[in-house]
Amino acid sequence: MLLRAVIAALSLAACLQIANLTFAPARGLQAEYFVGDPGGTPALTGVDAAASTDEIQRRWLGSAPTNFSVRWYGFLTIAQPGRYTFSVSSDDGALLTLDGSLAIDNGGRHGLQTQATTLDLDRGAHSIVIDFQQAGGPFVMEWRMAPEGQPPGPPPRWSVTPRKTALGSLQAARFVEAARSVVVWFAVALTVLLAWQRRDRIAAYPRVASLALFIALALVHTWPLASDLAHLTRHDNRDAMLNEWIVAWVAHQLPRAPLHLFDANIFYPERYTLAYSEPMIVQGIMAMPLLWAGASIVLAYNVVLVAGFALSAWTMTLVVRRWTGDWTAGLVAGSIFAFNAHSLSRIPHLQAQHLEFLPLALYAFDRVLEAPTTRNGLKLAAWFVLQSLTSVYLLVITAFALIASGIARLPDLKRHPLFTLQSLAVGAAASVAVLAPLLLPYWQVSRELGLVRTLDDASGFAATGWSYLSTPARAHVWWSAQFSEGGNVLFPGALGLLLTAVAIARGDALRDRRARMCLAVGIAGVALSFGANLPGYSVLYAVMPLLHGIRATARFGVLATCAVAVLSGFGVVALRRAVPARAWSPLAVVLVLLASFESLAAPLGLTRFEAVPPVYADVPRSTNTVVLEVPFYNSRNAQFHAQYMLYSTSHWDRLVNGYSGFQPPSFYENAQALGGFPDEKSFARLRALGVTHLFVHSEQLPEGTLSTLDARPDLQRTAAFGSIVLYKLK
DSSP states (O other), rough: OOOHHHHHHHHHHHHHHHHHHHHHOOEEEEEEESSSOEEESEEEEEEEEBBBBBHHHTTTOOOSSSSEEEEEEEEEESOOOEEEEEEEESHHHHHEEETTTEEEOOSOOSEEEEEEEEEEEOEEEEEEEEEEEESSSEEEEEEEEETTTOOOBBGGGGEEEEOOOHHHHHHHHHHHHHHHHHHHHHHHHHHHHHHTHHHHHHHHHHHHHHHHHHHHHHEEEEEEGGGGGGTEEEETTTHHHHHHHHHHHHHHHTTTTTTGSSSSSOOOOOSSSSGSSSHHHHHHHHHHHHHTTTHHHHHHHHHHHHHHHHHHHHHHHHHHHHSSSHHHHHHHHHHHHHHHHHHHTTOGGGGGGGHHHHHHHHHHHHOOOOOOSSSHHHHHHHHHHHHHHOOHHHHHHHHHHHHHHHHHTTTTTTTSSHHHHHHHHHHHHHHHHHHHHHHHHHHHHHHHHHHHHHHHHHTTTTOOOOGEEEETTTOOOOOOOHOOOOOOOOOHHHHHHHHHHHHHHHHHHHHHHHHHHHHHHHHHHHHHHTTSSSHEEEEHHHHOOOGOOOOOOGGGGGHHHHHHHHHHHHHHHHHHSSSEEEEEHHHHHHHHHHHHHHTTOOOOOEOOOOOOOOOGGGGGOOOOOOOEEEEEEOOGGGGGHHHHHHHHGGGGOOOOOSSSSSSOOHHHHOOOOOOOOHHHHHHHHHHHHHOEEEEEEEGGGOTHHHHHHOOOOOOOEEEETTTTEEEEEE
């Protein structure tokens, strides 16, 4: 019966949505955007949801020209006649015309100021025109209204239309939209009831059910990302742009020229420039089908981000369930492991969420000790390699986790010493054979350019004891905020620590060889997270070249979270033995819920990215094309080159600009030579680099720069969008 009700509710919701898409009137105002004064053919047209600053930024893709104008026109429908207050806040000028009469004059060149008026309006549609003129500098445009005596706000979405629409049609559309929302939530509630009613059947497919659960939890922990996967992102942090570019580059280059994967298109003419940062090959492969299908890079990146959380939780669940025989233990461990403070605080760093192969590597290592065969050795190599291909940091972290595991399990080596060593040797050889092409470019750039992390780096980006009390979780912010240390966020969770204490107190953490192994992994992770502040770290640094690429040693702290997650699973089992059987079911539900939501930091602060400006598609896709963008930021502001890199995904031509974990010496030379652009020293540098196309972001350069460039005989303006102008060097 419930299943039929769910199907009926979903069918009704689908019908209401189809009706809404088919018959609902368009909302918003018709918009015409002009470069400079209004007149002639608009540069952009469309229907904007509102006359606002956000809509202007969206239309110009964040690259509005210095001088532009906008005209919005359409109809405002009033449901209740009466007196209404209108206000316009603008920088620079704006005019509001209602029913053919000028209602608000906020024109002229000025800073932010507000003008308001009160008008009597009849029931029905009223024509409205809003003109906005921007004359340089920052700009603001907001239109608000409200019945007299009430605080003004944006006009109701349903009331603004590009064409005259009957009030009855608008009210009918509002009713359909409201009914659709009610039916959808009703269907969700029925689905939950159905799942509870058929929990025994769902339990028959625990792997599928647990994966579905973790996908849902990943969407909750990253909310509101799921509300608009194609546009919401963390572009307030330029590392997000860098990682989007890396994922897009891997997806673009790997199937075309895999031998030149590390010869990325940035920092021209340098080689192996992908090796200046994380390669994220696994993430790029995950994004390939979406990008090939035409998805935007932001959409592909966000899907891979959510997948990282879900898969990390799922693999830990499967491993702990296999070790303990208890699905509750697995679910608790998976949630603690994936939705941890460190990963949730590093949303712009896609590698931080992809820990899914670490539990499998630990499981495979245990299998080698239990059954030392060539096959198990190769499985260990496979999981280690896959984790390494997500991140060089995680390559090193996983290697140390396996070393710590081996030390903790030395007594087990005595059972089958020859076969165990042979199996481990096979796994090590296979790993080296596969990873050598990955590590060779890193060795090349470290040898040729001296791009290595020093012991001072390992000290400056190390964890402290307070790091393990820092978390973005809203449940803990009241006490944890005082311990915040920026990126060093490593609190493993109160529930995890409590269950770990239970496992230790009950003896499981020391008695069980797998739990003991993971305890050693956690201890090693905590110790190494202190970096150069750890006695003896300098010795490790000297004898292990892999540490030469590690700056943020605090990231070793994820091994502490891994250990807490596994030991929490053993703690759940110990707790289950200690409580009455009749009390276990409700307690298990509480434990899973606490593990799932204790670390919740949502809603996340996200920004909106519409698309790459269309002018970037005008660059010739040729092996002879070399692109440079100005302003060319210096090393102090190197992160602003990340936007240029993201834009280069439209053409993939060679780009002189770049931003990464390292900047090569040529970057500093270019920044110095181009600091006085557009002087002759700058153009001498462009010719020396063989630059063929130049993007100029005029709003970030002195006034008159474009006039100077247009007058040069060796430049030809070929395209423009907003404040971005493309020149070809003759």
